[in-house]
Amino acid sequence: MKTVFIINPLAGNGRALKKWHRFEKTIRFPYEPIVTQFPGHAVELAAGYRHQQNVLLIGFGGDGTLREIIVGAAGAKGIIVGSVAAGSGNDFARAYGSFKDAQAIERFLERPFFRREDLGEFTDRAESQFVSSTGIGFDAQITIAVNLSAIKQKLNQLGLGKLVYFLYVIRTFLTFEKFTLSVETDGDLTVYEDVWLATVSNQPYFGGGMKISPSSKTDDGLLELTVVHHISRLKLLLVFGTVFSGAHTRFKEVSQMSSREFRLSTDKPVCRHVDGDDAGISSPNEMVVYAVSHKKWNSINIGKERG
Ligand SMILES: Nc1ncnc2c1ncn2[C@@H]1O[C@H](COP(=O)(O)OP(=O)(O)OP(=O)(O)O)[C@@H](O)[C@H]1O
Numbered sequence: 001m002k003t004v005f006i007i008n009p010l011a012g013n014g015r016a017l018k019k020w021h022r023f024e025k026t027i028r029f030p031y032e033p034i035v036t037q038f039p040g041h042a043v044e045l046a047a048g049y050r051h052q053q054n055v056l057l058i059g060f061g062g063d064g065t066l067r068e069i070i071v072g073a074a075g076a077k078g079i080i081v082g083s084v085a086a087g088s089g090n091d092f093a094r095a096y097g098s099f100k101d102a103q104a105i106e107r108f109l110e111r112p113f114f115r116r117e118d119l120g121e122f123t124d125r126a127e128s129q130f131v132s133s134t135g136i137g138f139d140a141q142i143t144i145a146v147n148l149s150a151i152k153q154k155l156n157q158l159g160l161g162k163l164v165y166f167l168y169v170i171r172t173f174l175t176f177e178k179f180t181l182s183v184e185t186d187g188d189l190t191v192y193e194d195v196w197l198a199t200v201s202n203q204p205y206f207g208g209g210m211k212i213s214p215s216s217k218t219d220d221g222l223l224e225l226t227v228v229h230h231i232s233r234l235k236l237l238l239v240f241g242t243v244f245s246g247a248h249t250r251f252k253e254v255s256q257m258s259s260r261e262f263r264l265s266t267d268k269p270v271c272r273h274v275d276g277d278d279a280g281i282s283s284p285n286e287m288v289v290y291a292v293s294h295k296k297w298n299s300i301n302i303g304k305e306r307g
Pocket of ligand 1: 061063066
């Protein structure tokens with residue numbers, strides 16, 4: 001099986017390239033390494049293998065890198081996608097499994113079992129895809145603020161990337177303007193007031209290990225919508241503390257539902273993320289359709305090593 005590593009040098013707050021240089025010294029099988037040069041490059045790279053058979057594409061990066069590879073490879077039967085977790089959040093690796101070391105890849109190549117996985121899609125101006133989750137609101141606003149931050153790169157170089165994130169969480173927590181969200185699903189319309197965030201999930205994790213959608217399964221042909229609404233700042237902190245275990249779903253201010261399709265619109269412009277990356281701002285009253293494309297790509301199936 002042809003094995004290709006697609007390496008995002010900037011993943012993990014710029015630490016992925018160093019990690020790769022250590023990792024490559026341990027590889028004892030033939031492989032091709034490609035380092036991405038710009039955002040979106042991994043989509044092009046993965047698409048370049050669409051007409052080949054027996055290809056293992058290994059994303060060496062985080063959730064954004066894997067999303068791009070899967071978007072490029074989606075629908076191609078001859079490609080299997082795996083990862084070595086080298087991002088900051090690595091929620092992809094938590095849900096789909098990842099190779100812990102080069103030996104794990106070698107074992108996989110001896111018996112390359114794979115699973116067919118779903119891909120999330122949403123439409124607004126153009127068609128877009130998400131692998132793990134996409135959302136609007138509080139969490140996306142933090143992501144955008146951090147990305148735009150002038151001091152981010154400097155602090156990343158000093159290994160203080162987490163500090164920037166923490167500062168923006170506090171600032172956004174104190175200043176966030178809640179919004180109204182309309183949800184149409186299975187013929188029903190529900191309007192939520194005072195919404196902090198809404199997340200559409202294909203797998204349980206987001207935000208670096210928060211189990212926002214405990215019942216999500218990667219291959220069941222369904223998406224889950226989580227809406228956090230009508231909640232005081234103090235209680236939101238409490239809910240935040242329980243989301244790592246998934247216990248937040250017991251709060252009445254956290255609404256969840258499953259469906260093949262959700263139609264969402266907001267009353268005002270709201271920040272949006274796709275698999276944890278900045279995805280711009282929603283237009284007020286514009287309906288965005290979120291749907292699932294069933295069993296659209298192949299993930300590694302490494303049994304017990306699956307995270
Ligand atoms: N050479 C590059 N220069 C600038 N950006 C890049 C380059 N290569 C990839 N990218 C972008 O970097 C973004 C972030 O990468 P990724 O999500 O893998 O890392 P991360 O944010 O550290 O990890 P996580 O999402 O798991 O927290 C990707 O969305 C991708 O578009």
